[in-house]
Amino acid sequence: MSNLQSMQALSAADVAGKLASTGYISDESLATVTWLALRMGRPLLLEGEPGTGKTSLAEALAEALDLPLVRLQCYEGIDATQALYDWDFPRQILHLRALEAVGGGSGATAVEEAEKSLYDARFLLARPVLRALQASPAVLLVDEVDRADDEFEAFLLEVLSTYQVSIPELGTIRATTPPLVVLTSNRTRELHDALKRRCLYHWIDHPGLEREVEILHSRAPDVAEHLARQVVGIVQQLRMRDDLLKPPGVAETLDWAHALHLLGTAELDLEAAARTLGALVKYREDTDRVQQALDRMLAT
Amino acid sequence: MTATVHPPEEILLGFARALRSSGVQVTPDRAQSYVDAVALVGLDDQRATYWAGRATLCSTPDDLHRYDQVFGAWFNQRGGLPRARVSEQPPARAAALVDADDGDDSGDVDQDPAGASAVEVLRHRDVADLTAAEKRRLGALFAALRVRVPMRSVARQEPWRRGSVDASRTLRLSLQQMGEPATIAWRRRRCRARRLVLLLDVSGSMSEYADALLRLAHRISTDPGIGQVEVFTLGTRLTRVTRAMHLRDPERAIVAAANTVPDWSGGTRLGETLRRFLDRWGARGLARGAVVVVMSDGWERGDPALLAEQMARLHRLAHAVVWVNPHRGKTGYEPLQRGVVAALPHVDHFLAGHSLATFAELLEVIGDA
Numbered sequence: 001m002s003n004l005q006s007m008q009a010l011s012a013a014d015v016a017g018k019l020a021s022t023g024y025i026s027d028e029s030l031a032t033v034t035w036l037a038l039r040m041g042r043p044l045l046l047e048g049e050p051g052t053g054k055t056s057l058a059e060a061l062a063e064a065l066d067l068p069l070v071r072l073q074c075y076e077g078i079d080a081t082q083a084l085y086d087w088d089f090p091r092q093i094l095h096l097r098a099l100e101a102v103g104g105g106s107g108a109t110a111v112e113e114a115e116k117s118l119y120d121a122r123f124l125l126a127r128p129v130l131r132a133l134q135a136s137p138a139v140l141l142v143d144e145v146d147r148a149d150d151e152f153e154a155f156l157l158e159v160l161s162t163y164q165v166s167i168p169e170l171g172t173i174r175a176t177t178p179p180l181v182v183l184t185s186n187r188t189r190e191l192h193d194a195l196k197r198r199c200l201y202h203w204i205d206h207p208g209l210e211r212e213v214e215i216l217h218s219r220a221p222d223v224a225e226h227l228a229r230q231v232v233g234i235v236q237q238l239r240m241r242d243d244l245l246k247p248p249g250v251a252e253t254l255d256w257a258h259a260l261h262l263l264g265t266a267e268l269d270l271e272a273a274a275r276t277l278g279a280l281v282k283y284r285e286d287t288d289r290v291q292q293a294l295d296r297m298l299a300t
Numbered sequence: 301m302t303a304t305v306h307p308p309e310e311i312l313l314g315f316a317r318a319l320r321s322s323g324v325q326v327t328p329d330r331a332q333s334y335v336d337a338v339a340l341v342g343l344d345d346q347r348a349t350y351w352a353g354r355a356t357l358c359s360t361p362d363d364l365h366r367y368d369q370v371f372g373a374w375f376n377q378r379g380g381l382p383r384a385r386v387s388e389q390p391p392a393r394a395a396a397l398v399d400a401d402d403g404d405d406s407g408d409v410d411q412d413p414a415g416a417s418a419v420e421v422l423r424h425r426d427v428a429d430l431t432a433a434e435k436r437r438l439g440a441l442f443a444a445l446r447v448r449v450p451m452r453s454v455a456r457q458e459p460w461r462r463g464s465v466d467a468s469r470t471l472r473l474s475l476q477q478m479g480e481p482a483t484i485a486w487r488r489r490r491c492r493a494r495r496l497v498l499l500l501d502v503s504g505s506m507s508e509y510a511d512a513l514l515r516l517a518h519r520i521s522t523d524p525g526i527g528q529v530e531v532f533t534l535g536t537r538l539t540r541v542t543r544a545m546h547l548r549d550p551e552r553a554i555v556a557a558a559n560t561v562p563d564w565s566g567g568t569r570l571g572e573t574l575r576r577f578l579d580r581w582g583a584r585g586l587a588r589g590a591v592v593v594v595m596s597d598g599w600e601r602g603d604p605a606l607l608a609e610q611m612a613r614l615h616r617l618a619h620a621v622v623w624v625n626p627h628r629g630k631t632g633y634e635p636l637q638r639g640v641v642a643a644l645p646h647v648d649h650f651l652a653g654h655s656l657a658t659f660a661e662l663l664e665v666i667g668d669a
Contacts, residue, residue, distance in 0.1 A: 032352065033355040188581075
């Protein structure tokens with residue numbers, strides 16, 4: 001079984017190869033930075049346009065390293081009880097009732113015993129961060145960290161710098177090997193410098209033509225070479241326009257190619273494109289513009 | 301080849317320093333992790349060195365371009381020897397904002413004591429017509445403006461006297477009573493400050509007001525009760541000045557903002573810059589559910605149709621859109637500028653913004669939004 005340690009002996013090119021074997025095509029920069037994150041034991045902060053494969057990198061890493069993936073989806077108002085741990089109150093009460101029913105002895109020691117048994121590990125609900133620490137080595141994906149509040153960032157910083165969690169009633173839980181942490185952000189707000197300093201930063205760009213064709217092949221092997229090239233060519237041209245509200249990402253390319261393939265299209269034409277446009281653009285204004293652009297691109 | 305050989309740390313740390321002087325925020329610990337990372341990838345592999353530095357030293361997409369430039373200048377074909385010093389950018393002109401203080405002597409404070417009525421008059425004067433001394437006195441009055449925070453309710457709940465039943469707290473309370481349900485706990489939705497986005501037009505036609513508007517932005521940004529405030533300037537380009545606005549001292553904040561904005565008193569392409577704002581920041585979530593205040597006179601050199609489209613987009617994203625026009629308070633004003641006409645259908649509140657009194661009004665509207 002390959003794990004983090006054996007992975008550390010690899011080179012950046014090996015990392016790219018391992019990722020490619022799971023269907024994730026990385027480029028030189030991403031492979032180097034990922035390799036550095038592995039070697040330096042630092043969290044990896046990924047930013048970039050939506051649909052450029054930030055989240056998929058964590059999934060691919062987990063698969064390539066054969067490690068469990070623990071995902072923490074951030075949202076506004078998330079706090080420690082949803083990220084770390086919580087106590088299972090209903091079960092604790094049930095337990096208390098059960099103790100009452102069997103009629104445990106009276107006296108100070110019995111009360112103490114009963115109280116102690118309430119804060120047992122079995123009543124602990126492990127949330128993603130704690131789960132990652134317990135399951136470590138693991139890949140911890142902190143998705144869309146920019147959606148969480150600032151306070152949560154401070155708390156995350158604490159966990160990411162020590163890789164341990166202390167539970168007052170139970171003691172400290174420490175990861176034997178620090179998990180590999182991947183944070184993604186869509187830049188809806190600037191993250192705190194302190195958090196950024198802990199991380200290696202990488203901005204994921206849209207891939208170039210050749211790499212996107214490669215990605216399409218690896219993710220949707222059924223799609224024929226000719227159709228794949230046509231689809232990617234058009235998407236790349238659309239990305240160069242600056243009047244689209246949401247330029248299509250790689251995820252949209254995959255969706256579109258897949259939709260065309262399901263319709264049995266071998267050669268991209270206007271009619272097939274119009275029928276599947278919903279997979280490519282998600283705004284009404286964009287639909288009109290893309291339609292016009294397609295008229296020109298496919299006319300020849 | 302030259303005889304002097306520089307130790308690698310010196311070259312790397314020198315590069316980190318050059319990068320810092322180009323405006324990238326390089327802290328010592330970042331520089332340290334840069335050296336560590338390069339040691340791992342090996343100094344002889346220039347491409348890997350490049351990526352290692354990019355990952356450890358940069359922290360925003362804005363940094364990436366600067367990094368490329370400094371990297372090119374520093375690691376040239378001269379065996380790692382630095383070329384001449386990386387030239388620092390000449391500071392952008394800040395003079396437009398800082399009043400010509402040297403013109404007046406310091407005596408004017410004595411000869412013109414600010415009585416209550418004088419302050420009241422100043423509150424209603426158009427800031428464009430003020431003398432330098434009056435402007436300075438007005439600057440002090442900004443501190444007295446009352447900022448009210450727009451609120452919204454969020455998904456999280458808090459204990460309260462009434463509302464809905466808080467099951468888990470009720471259970472916990474009954475746990476203390478040996479499992480007898482005695483007291484019922486209630487909860488309600490928690491409130492939080494809404495995000496506030498200020499878009500300031502700094503084009504030539506607004507130059508008389510830019511100083512006052514920035515002061516207002518600074519007053520709002522530094523209010524202790526306010527939530528997240530993001531400040532951008534619009535002109536021919538879009539510039540984010542949020543960082544500068546967090547400097548405590550208003551004068552320093554305004555000079556810092558002036559240094560970041562490259563297009564003071566230039567032309568206006570409102571629709572274009574607004575689209576840049578929405579593409580890069582707004583649609584990602586910055587404008588979503590926020591109170592957005594556009595401060596502009598609506599002089600638009602570009603296509604008003606584009607502005608209308610972008611304002612409609614902004615209106616769909618934001619909780620409330622407020623348009624502040626300094627000329628609106630003037631007698632006989634009618635919204636005739638092409639930009640204003642295009643934007644008005646997509647605006648919730650259309651306000652004046654030429655004097656301190658109107659700024660106070662604006663703050664009320666923001667608080668109620």
